[in-house]
Amino acid sequence: MFHLPETPVNGRQFRYDVFVTFSSQDLNWVKKELLPLLDKHKLKYCIHDRDFQAGKPVVDNMAESVYTSRKVLAVMSHNYMSSKFCRGELEMALYRSTEMGDSSVIVVRIDGVDRSKLPKALRNRTFLDHHDFTERKNWEERLIKHLKPPPLDKNSEKKNSEKTYSLLRNVSEA
Numbered sequence: 001m002f003h004l005p006e007t008p009v010n011g012r013q014f015r016y017d018v019f020v021t022f023s024s025q026d027l028n029w030v031k032k033e034l035l036p037l038l039d040k041h042k043l044k045y046c047i048h049d050r051d052f053q054a055g056k057p058v059v060d061n062m063a064e065s066v067y068t069s070r071k072v073l074a075v076m077s078h079n080y081m082s083s084k085f086c087r088g089e090l091e092m093a094l095y096r097s098t099e100m101g102d103s104s105v106i107v108v109r110i111d112g113v114d115r116s117k118l119p120k121a122l123r124n125r126t127f128l129d130h131h132d133f134t135e136r137k138n139w140e141e142r143l144i145k146h147l148k149p150p151p152l153d154k155n156s157e158k159k160n161s162e163k164t165y166s167l168l169r170n171v172s173e174a
Contacts, residue, residue: 020073021074021090023083025079071147072097073143074086076127078113087119093105107122110131
């Protein structure tokens with residue numbers, strides 16, 4: 001069963017800013033390069049080795065992580081592409097992105113994995129290339145720009161509370 005998410009975005013609720021899907025063989029890169037960056041920018045993230053519930057089926061943990069996170073960040077590598085669990089998380093994230101009509105999937109390439117080895121849905125998308133020395137110079141800034149939640153729109157919050165008040169008033173008058 002899903003826990004109640006906390007952060008409303010476009011009428012949807014999310015518990016995490018980002019679910020980070022990665023091969024456990026790439027854990028050193030994730031801990032050294034990625035997680036300190038997410039912590040520095042106060043982003044709420046979900047990672048499998050810390051946040052998956054023990055005893056719960058892996059597929060259920062994957063689905064909950066994908067659907068309760070505003071973005072899904074795939075740490076793409078040779079290790080990632082050879083892991084059926086990683087591929088499963090990515091397929092679920094791509095399905096969710098198509099289903100919800102959002103651009104929730106972000107890819108950062110950390111080694112020389114060939115673009116033609118990526119799933120067809122990702123081959124023509126732009127991705128952050130940490131492996132490329134030239135692109136690495138500004139990858140952090142670009143990544144944070146994609147992961148930061150949009151600013152809350154105070155006007156839409158006010159309109160929603162006015163609609164709720166109006167509905168409640170009409171119900172109580174009936």
